[in-house]
Amino acid sequence: MGVTVKKKEEEGLWETIKVIIQALLIAVVVRTVLFQPFNIPSGSLIPTLLIGDYLFVSKYAYGYSKHSMPFSPPLFSGRIFGSEPKRGDIAVFKLPKDNSTDYIKRVVGLPGDRIQVIGGVLHINGQPVQRERVDDYQTVDEYGRSTAVPRYKETFPDGSSHFVIELKGDRAYWDNTEVYTVKPGHYFMMGDNRDNSTDSRDEANVGQVPAENLVGRAEIIFFSIDEGASLWRFWEWPQHIRWNRLFERIH
Template structure:
């Protein structure tokens, strides 16, 4: 074999070896990403205002997958590999949880857990009642948001405290006369949870039995933990020069409560 042939063969082997190393690195990175997304944390963004004032449109957050254990919906695309939950633990009242919409078992929803299995949930005059007792609600300063016509308005804001002692803020865009401000009594079924948004008059949640209803434990994806990025909802991808002023720096790395 000529020296040129040997040189060509050696270079070919070297190039093929380098290509294989690159492929291996990519495959390893993908595997690590899938494991992290399935077992530890998954990023989500907030596309609607149902959890205002706690979460805003344009918030990006991490959800802990291990908080409630794992179900088929912990795995990308939700393959029916098993039923129920493994290493499961019950959500706490007040958690903000991501779940698969029971109606189609595929759409991601995020709401606050207000009702645990066996609880009786009702809203009377805008006040949440749990097991026949009103939840403590204290009026605080108004909150500026948009009305159904896109106008900026100041609406009532309340500090709501659950029987367990955890507190969060809710708003009543339509006062205490909204469509879901007076409901029947909902009894939470075994193995299910009752979810509500903090923007009480602008949230499709468990009060709406036709579209959401009670959430089976198997449909829970994880617990919202921290906001890692946030940008104004009207920021444009095509105007990068505006990005620095559109980022909500004060919300970066904020714990979700």
């Protein structure tokens, strides 16, 4: 009798272990092949994405590289089942400088494009991108003070549009640049918070992004909480969750 009970306990333990292993394998497959959760740690994409946004990134959107897998194991080079990003996509990528830090920016330049910023206006292949002044946007400055800043609707040549802000007007450091020619197999990335974004304009720290470094395309916000609120103090969520941002598509 005692042997039978012990055997059943061992079988139950083994079944539990198998379920846990299967769940972990499914989680790894989903994260590697389908979606990866990502949270926004900085304000470089304000007003599109806010600090405290949690979103899903589709791994299959651009195909797969070694960076599609956790810890970027060097199993192969390049991309398989690759698909090119579209101008205007918000993409997560590995920082070329170290190939490990996750960055998220908007794709503004495709291979062969000539990119330049003149007086705060983005130019693509010598032509200014349409920029329409809309209402002011309430945000915080570099000293943490609440301030209203100019917001613009920017429309790419293909008709896709999004909003950008200019914290320092059109006279900040990166509001007048040289002409950047996007190299083959590379992409030029910029943040929507144009005066508070370290992006491809800064060649020393970011520069152009190789296709291999792309992780995926930002798709949807599944959770959003006020900046500074604790994710673990779930009993405070009702007063800190940004309910209007939940399940919002990213564009």
